[in-house]
Amino acid sequence: MPVWSHSRLGSFEKCPLAYRYRYVDRIKRDIFGVEAFMGNRVHEALEFLYQEVGKKRVPKVDAVVAHYHARWAAEYRADKVRIVRRGLHADDYRATGEECVRHYYAEETPFDQAETLGLEAKFQFALDPNGRYAVMGFIDRLARPAPGIYEVHDYKTGASVPRESDLRSDRQLSLYQMAVRERYPDATEVRLVWHYLALRERRVMSRTEAELEAHRKQAIRLIDTIEAARDYPARESALCRWCEYRDICPTQQGALLIERAEAEAAEKAMRGDRPTDAPAGPATQMSLLGGGAPAGGASAGPTRPRPVPPPRGRPSHPAE
Ligand code: SF4
Numbered sequence: 001m002p003v004w005s006h007s008r009l010g011s012f013e014k015c016p017l018a019y020r021y022r023y024v025d026r027i028k029r030d031i032f033g034v035e036a037f038m039g040n041r042v043h044e045a046l047e048f049l050y051q052e053v054g055k056k057r058v059p060k061v062d063a064v065v066a067h068y069h070a071r072w073a074a075e076y077r078a079d080k081v082r083i084v085r086r087g088l089h090a091d092d093y094r095a096t097g098e099e100c101v102r103h104y105y106a107e108e109t110p111f112d113q114a115e116t117l118g119l120e121a122k123f124q125f126a127l128d129p130n131g132r133y134a135v136m137g138f139i140d141r142l143a144r145p146a147p148g149i150y151e152v153h154d155y156k157t158g159a160s161v162p163r164e165s166d167l168r169s170d171r172q173l174s175l176y177q178m179a180v181r182e183r184y185p186d187a188t189e190v191r192l193v194w195h196y197l198a199l200r201e202r203r204v205m206s207r208t209e210a211e212l213e214a215h216r217k218q219a220i221r222l223i224d225t226i227e228a229a230r231d232y233p234a235r236e237s238a239l240c241r242w243c244e245y246r247d248i249c250p251t252q253q254g255a256l257l258i259e260r261a262e263a264e265a266a267e268k269a270m271r272g273d274r275p276t277d278a279p280a281g282p283a284t285q286m287s288l289l290g291g292g293a294p295a296g297g298a299s300a301g302p303t304r305p306r307p308v309p310p311p312r313g314r315p316s317h318p319a320e
Pocket of ligand 1: 241
């Protein structure tokens with residue numbers, strides 16, 4: 001019996017074909033989107049911060065930032081980290097990650113609001129009494145601000161804060177709340193805390209019994225659907241550009257050809273032998289960024305786009 005995770009369930013919901021590549025065919029990929037790579041480094045930096053706090057020595061923010069950059073330098077490989085958004089560079093994301101760390105430090109200092117019970121804390125439990133539907137995951141930080149009160153902290157490095165209704169229907173932290181209640185029978189309250197680090201925003205919620213029950217049933221239904229699946233249709237979306245299986249996905253071959261031709265044209269243009277049939281001007285670059293014309297109109301010149309937070313951070317723990 002597989003052990004399910006929020007990532008695995010979400011993978012099927014987003015695109016059954018990508019699910020099949022990853023979980024059925026088990027096609028390995030060791031290439032990261034830069035957003036996930038940056039998210040991992042931010043998580044490591046905050047883990048380091050709380051490890052130090054646990055040893056009764058609160059590090060200076062510069063020490064946490066230095067840890068972040070050291071981990072980035074140690075792990076970064078240009079051939080393994082993919083940057084989808086044209087006009088943005090690894091250093092733009094690196095700078096955004098540093099901002100995330102600094103924001104968190106400024107918001108949470110002096111880090112004595114709660115006892116930390118776990119960092120990247122692994123859990124596993126069953127959604128049903130017979131243990132048929134096992135679920136696992138990792139909680140970024142589990143804390144106890146007072147006896148009987150538990151907090152599930154989740155770090156997000158993406159560029160937007162979901163609406164309250166979306167947070168309320170979020171399955172990931174609902175599963176975490178179930179896990180905490182299972183592990184700590186004295187829990188009278190479980191708070192779910194999302195930290196939107198790039199935006200310096202924080203959201204706190206708890207699930208009612210009825211909501212937890214609805215999430216539990218929905219997850220079981222989804223597992224049944226996945227287990228019964230025999231077809232895994234492709235489900236194209238804007239996220240295809242970040243998909244690790246894009247190179248083998250039949251829906252993407254045309255787009256990949258066009259992008260390769262554009263990249264070659266841009267490279268030639270940079271070398272000064274721009275071909276007449278494939279200009280790669282600023283308007284083209286901006287459309288690939290997902291935005292409109294640059295400020296001042298499309299004729300404003302080939303300025304480098306302003307660094308922006310990434311569209312998605314680390315989706316969930318890499319081991320899920
Ligand atoms: S590229 Fe898009 S359609 Fe193809 S497998 Fe990935 S997510 Fe699915």
